[in-house]
Amino acid sequence: MNDPATDTPTPDRPGLPRLGVFGLMLSIFLATLDGQLVSTALPTIVGDLGGLEHFSWAVTAYLLTMAASTPVWGKLGDLYGRKGACLSSVTLFLVGTVLCGLAQSMGQLIAFRGLQGLGAGGLMVGALSVIGVVVPARDRGRIQSMVGVMMPVAFVGGPLLGGFITDYMSWRWAFYVNVPVGVVALLAITRGVRLPPARVTGRIDWLGTALLTTGILALTLLAGWAGTTYAWTSWQIAVLAVVVVLALAWFVRVELRAAEPVTPPRLFARRDFTLAQILSFLAGAVLFSVVNYLPQYMQFVQGSSSTASGLLILPLMFGMLTAQLTTGRLMDRGGMDRVVALAGGGTALAGALLLLLLGTDTPLAAASAYTLVIGVGIGALIQATMVATMNNAYPRDMGAATGTVTLVRTIGGSLGVALLGALQSSRMSEVLTERLGSAAQQRLTAGGALTPAQLKDMTTATRDAVKDAVSSGLHGVLLGAAVVSALAFGTAWFVRATPPLIPAPAGPPDAGTEAEAGKDSARASSGD
Incomplete structure (x- = not known):
């Protein structure tokens, strides 16, 4: 039973709303699966619809609108009802999905991908x-473990399902397959989630929304274009960087x-x-x-197919799944926030250093393990x-x-791929230039045209040089990942095992809430 004053389960609420949780899990699964399905089918889609020059925008339009709308959906739920916002987002996603399946040109597909x-x-x-409001704090770790399972399943299952659909059915089913899953999610959430009607007095901060959207769009474009479409020192990248800084700085001022x-x-x-x-x-x-650049190593150096390269990083996904299931149970007991964060940072650091053993002569089984x-x-x-985000x-x-936590992780991923990708490209170019000369290096890497399929037509010396270059490039990515993991390990030392916040009224923060926030701020300042 829920307390209408807090929109939060009271401690004596019997059990979890299993049907509702199932629907919410399907919603999260849709969000993770779609990108994996479509990425596999895109080459076939472009071949059917034409417009190869617009290939990247079929992905970029989706990522841009998804990133920009994430914080807005969260705020809409806080103000006008979380269940309604959740159902509305699933409905809009399904409408965009069906329209993508019906697209007759690349222009239509790009527009419908933006809607999706x-x-x-x-x-x-x-x-x-x-x-966060239906599940008690004592059960959040267990539910988050279920959420965590969705990511590795989608990362592995998505490309396999997408490849099967593309090979044996129409590419349009790469979109349509989402519809039955989405409909079941809608029904399960409608019937299984019970929240008292609540509407907070207030309006969406449209100026802040516009500034945040502008900053996110510019940052996403910068991460996707820097070092590939445009050089890091080009005026286009410089303009995007200025827009990011100005928009986000102004956003902070508006939010205050x-x-x-x-x-x-x-x-x-x-x-x-x-933290x-x-x-x-x-x-x-x-x-x-790591997920973006390991398959490249598997394909170029180990000679795996695109599908097989995805399967070869199954141990990574299995490790994620196991860790999330295990740590979720641990965190339900309370007081394990710092321990889990430290273990995660330290293990990620060890894993990045272990992957530096990968080379041109590494056995395939060992590379996967x-x-x-x-x-x-x-x-x-x-x-x-x-x-920790939910509890605080x-x-x-x-x-x-x-x-916020979802958006921040997405931004971290975009910037990580862009920055470490630039390091990877630089190391590859250095090795190719050293082994083959600058003319051959430019010919091989011009326009990003180098593919694994081309290796079989190369001379032995060129093939070996490419394999060495890809291995060296991956080592650059892994060194960067090790540094980032070390930063995470260091940051985790400052985490405190704080208990979940006492539920506050669902309306504007009252004196008690403000007082609690003031105490938290004072504690943070004093380092308690």
Whole structure:
């Protein structure tokens, strides 16, 4: 039973709403699975619809709108009802999905992918914010373990399912397959989640929303274009960097004065909340970088196919899954926040250093097995950050809090891939130039045209040079991942094992809430 005054389960509530939790899990699964399905089918889609020059925008449009809408969905849920916001995001996602399947040109597909991304931005944050107020603090670790299972399953199952659909069915089913899952999620959430109707007096901070959206869009474009579409020193990248700094600086100023800020500054009065966001950013950078560049090594150096390269990092995904299931149970007992974060950072560091053993002569089985350790570390870090975020946010800010931690992890991943990718490209170019000369290096890497399929037509010397270059490039990524993991380990030492916040009224913070926030701020300042 829920307490209407707090929109939070009372301690004597019998059991968890299993049907509702199942629906929320499906919502999160949709958010993670879609990108993996579509990435596999995109080459076929482009071949059917034409417009190869717009290939990247089919992905970029989705990522841009998803990232920009994530914090807005969280705030909409806080103000006008979390269940309604969750259902609305699933519905919008399904509408965009069906339209993508019906697209007749690349222009239509890009527009519909943008619409789909608007809905996708609310899938995970909507589900997590509902979980934050429906599930008692003592059960959040267990539920977060279930959430954590979704990511590795989608990362591995998505490409396999996408490849099967593309090979044996129409590519349009890569979109349509989401519809039955989404419909079941809608029905389960509608029937299984019971929240008292609540509407907070206030309006969306539209100026803050616009500034945050501008900053996120510019940052996403910068991460995607820097070092690939445009040189790091180009005027386009410089302009994007200036826009990012100005928009986010102005956003912070607006949020400090807004009556209903998109990201309430009071959240950051709790030291552990702020540390959780830093850890989430670092975990995202390590995860996305390693997952993006390990398959490249498997394909170029180990000679694996695209599908097989995904299967070869199964130990990494299994490590994430195991860590999240285990640490979720541990964190339910309380007082384990620092221990889990330290274990995650330390294990991720050890895993990144272990992967430096990968080379051109590493046995395939060993190369696959080595990924297990870093997977365990990343899984523990992600679990620690999400549970800490929920435990350090008042119920009325749960949507904004979960939106923030999700967005921060996405930004960390985007920047990690861009920055470490630049390091990877630099090391590859150095090795190719040293072994083959600058002319051959430019010919091989011009426009990013080098593919694993081209290796069989190369001379033995060229093939060996490419394999050495890819291994060296991966080592650059792994060294960067090790540094980031070390930063996460160091940050984790400052985490405190603070108990979950006492539920506060769902309306504007009252005197008690403000007093508690003031105490938290004072404790953070004093280092208690």
